[in-house]
Amino acid sequence: xxxxxRSPLEPVAVSPxxxxxxxxxxxxxxxxxxxxxxAEDINRLADRFRQTHFQAGxxxxxxxxxxxxxxxxxxxxxxxxxxxADGQDVVVNILKSGDYFGSLAxxxxxxxxxxxxxxxxxxxxxxxxxxxxxxxxxxxVVALATLELVADRLRNAxxxxxxxxxxxxxxRLASTLLTLAERIGRADGTRILIExxxxxxxxxxxxxxxxxxxxRTMSDFRRSGLIDSGRxxxxxxDAERLTGIAGGEPV
Amino acid sequence: xxxxxRSPLEPVAVSPxxxxxxxxxxxxxxxxxxxxxxAEDINRLADRFRQTHFQAGxxxxxxxxxxxxxxxxxxxxxxxxxxxADGQDVVVNILKSGDYFGSLAxxxxxxxxxxxxxxxxxxxxxxxxxxxxxxxxxxxVVALATLELVADRLRNAxxxxxxxxxxxxxxRLASTLLTLAERIGRADGTRILIExxxxxxxxxxxxxxxxxxxxRTMSDFRRSGLIDSGRxxxxxxDAERLTGIAGGEPV
DNA sequence: CGGGGGATTGACGTAGCTCAACCCGAGTGG
DNA sequence: CCACTCGGGTTGAGCTACGTCAATCCCCCG
Numbered sequence: 001x002x003x004x005x006r007s008p009l010e011p012v013a014v015s016p017x018x019x020x021x022x023x024x025x026x027x028x029x030x031x032x033x034x035x036x037x038x039a040e041d042i043n044r045l046a047d048r049f050r051q052t053h054f055q056a057g058x059x060x061x062x063x064x065x066x067x068x069x070x071x072x073x074x075x076x077x078x079x080x081x082x083x084x085a086d087g088q089d090v091v092v093n094i095l096k097s098g099d100y101f102g103s104l105a106x107x108x109x110x111x112x113x114x115x116x117x118x119x120x121x122x123x124x125x126x127x128x129x130x131x132x133x134x135x136x137x138x139x140x141v142v143a144l145a146t147l148e149l150v151a152d153r154l155r156n157a158x159x160x161x162x163x164x165x166x167x168x169x170x171x172r173l174a175s176t177l178l179t180l181a182e183r184i185g186r187a188d189g190t191r192i193l194i195e196x197x198x199x200x201x202x203x204x205x206x207x208x209x210x211x212x213x214x215x216r217t218m219s220d221f222r223r224s225g226l227i228d229s230g231r232x233x234x235x236x237x238d239a240e241r242l243t244g245i246a247g248g249e250p251v
Numbered sequence: 252x253x254x255x256x257r258s259p260l261e262p263v264a265v266s267p268x269x270x271x272x273x274x275x276x277x278x279x280x281x282x283x284x285x286x287x288x289x290a291e292d293i294n295r296l297a298d299r300f301r302q303t304h305f306q307a308g309x310x311x312x313x314x315x316x317x318x319x320x321x322x323x324x325x326x327x328x329x330x331x332x333x334x335x336a337d338g339q340d341v342v343v344n345i346l347k348s349g350d351y352f353g354s355l356a357x358x359x360x361x362x363x364x365x366x367x368x369x370x371x372x373x374x375x376x377x378x379x380x381x382x383x384x385x386x387x388x389x390x391x392v393v394a395l396a397t398l399e400l401v402a403d404r405l406r407n408a409x410x411x412x413x414x415x416x417x418x419x420x421x422x423r424l425a426s427t428l429l430t431l432a433e434r435i436g437r438a439d440g441t442r443i444l445i446e447x448x449x450x451x452x453x454x455x456x457x458x459x460x461x462x463x464x465x466x467r468t469m470s471d472f473r474r475s476g477l478i479d480s481g482r483x484x485x486x487x488x489d490a491e492r493l494t495g496i497a498g499g500e501p502v
Numbered sequence: 503c504g505g506g507g508g509a510t511t512g513a514c515g516t517a518g519c520t521c522a523a524c525c526c527g528a529g530t531g532g
Numbered sequence: 533c534c535a536c537t538c539g540g541g542t543t544g545a546g547c548t549a550c551g552t553c554a555a556t557c558c559c560c561c562g
Contacts, residue, residue: 082409082413084413084417085498085499086417086499088416088417090412090413090416090417092409092412092413104398104399104402113406113409113410114409133395136391136394136395136398137391137392137395140387140388140391140394141388143387143391143394143395143398144384144387144388144394146398147355147387147394147397147398147401148355150398150401150402150405151355151401153405154401154404154405154408155364157405157408157409157412158333158343158364158365158408159364160412161341161343161408161411161412161415161459162333162335162341162343164412164415164416164459165339165341165415165456165459166335166337166339166341166459205416208412208415208416208417247336248336248337
């Protein structure tokens with residue numbers, strides 16, 4: 001039985017950093033969007049991007065506001081969610097370095113469908129939708145890469161729809177934990193630590209369940225030795241059995 | 252109280268038609284993919300597409316099979332769904348003329364994530380994934396149009412996720428009916444007739460509910476004068492109140 | 503006119519929501 | 533450095549929307 005008292009998450013250095021132009025170019029070149037471009041092309045692109053720093057909890061863009069920018073996460077984690085009329089939030093994605101959000105369309109009169117908030121401190125690169133469109137037109141290879149990214153997200157979204165339509169909470173929760181582990185997990189001895197602060201409410205908003213239900217299910221998982229967790233941190237201790245549950249086996 | 256005995260759906264002429272080359276070009280030019288292209292470019296594209304006819308009920312592509320083709324619906328309606336391990340189907344989309352399905356990726360070793368079946372008789376245009384990729388590379392404007400299409404579907408998928416996460420069946424069902432009406436409805440006197448054969452099971456698979464629940468809710472809607480329906484057909488009689496329900500008002 | 507598959511309705515069970523009390527870890531200010 | 537507080541987490545006791553099981557209905561077809 002492991003120590004549940006102290007959070008194993010390293011407190012991330014809260015530096016309101018700004019990248020040097022060189023770093024900015026390296027980050028851009030590392031994103032799936034621009035990876036296929038030559039260095040000189042990336043240099044030409046770089047000054048179209050404005051970088052901004054946000055603190056954990058800050059709202060980056062708000063659902064309903066006119067969608068004028070495309071954003072790329074340079075560092076940190078972003079929560080993308082749809083706030084509903086009755087105050088419930090539905091998280092559609094957790095974004096990390098290299099992911100985009102915001103407007104892909106050029107139509108100026110559209111609005112953001114989702115709110116994006118900084119889950120950790122983060123550095124965001126912003127372009128206007130129009131400028132990004134110019135980039136897409138000028139570099140077809142970037143357009144193709146973007147297409148792959150969006151198609152990938154669509155595939156994920158369909159998987160989530162399947163889960164919400166057909167599977168009970170324990171299964172959705174197991175899937176969500178495994179997906180998070182794969183995307184932002186770090187091996188920590190025999191466990192996989194999910195390297196982000198994540199509340200039960202966040203998990204509830206990601207799985208379409210209520211906080212209490214998530215808390216109960218997490219307690220079940222913990223009692224069964226599948227996970228270890230505390231206040232805003234989670235580690236997976238038995239990925240294999242958790243995978244079984246995600247596939248439909250009983251707890 | 253309207254006549255519920257006979258189906259108001261016109262029995263569609265079941266002709267295993269093949270388009271002439273001229274018709275094929277006109278159809279391609281009418282899709283969102285190629286609308287921005289000049290006629291001569293479309294002519295050059297047209298012979299990359301192979302057209303195939305399917306009868307209602309036929310399977311066009313099967314989830315799990317290697318994803319080698321991209322398909323565009325030329326005529327008719329296609330149901331796109333994920334069959335789950337326990338035999339339940341989750342419908343992610345109903346596709347009509349101009350919509351695509353299948354593989355957008357170039358990776359040959361991927362598999363289809365969804366099964367596509369002909370909901371009505373239909374005519375499908377097929378290209379290999381590789382050839383379509385060449386088209387995307389050659390005509391950036393097509394790549395951008397494709398990007399818009401995929402981004403649009405992603406937006407829809409997120410809306411569905413919101414619904415499944417946060418709203419009860421009656422609300423999801425009302426939304427689904429209105430969306431169908433908008434996409435494939437025809438004004439029929441004061442009502443909007445949904446021009447496709449649609450079973451309670453189909454609706455259940457689209458809303459993440461069970462047949463019996465859908466049947467009960469449809470009966471409620473009918474008793475309240477919101478819709479009219481029978482064996483595999485539906486008409487909306489009070490779109491305004493139905494919109495209210497989709498927005499959260501009680502029945 | 504008979505059969506079959508979709509649709510309907512009823513009776514009942516239960517997963518997950520609601521409401522509410524309580525616990526506890528971590529940051530804060532004296 | 534301690535006490536206080538506050539926000540996240542846990543647990544319990546009902547309740548209800550929805551699923552399950554099963555019987556019946558009835559449109560459509562041969």
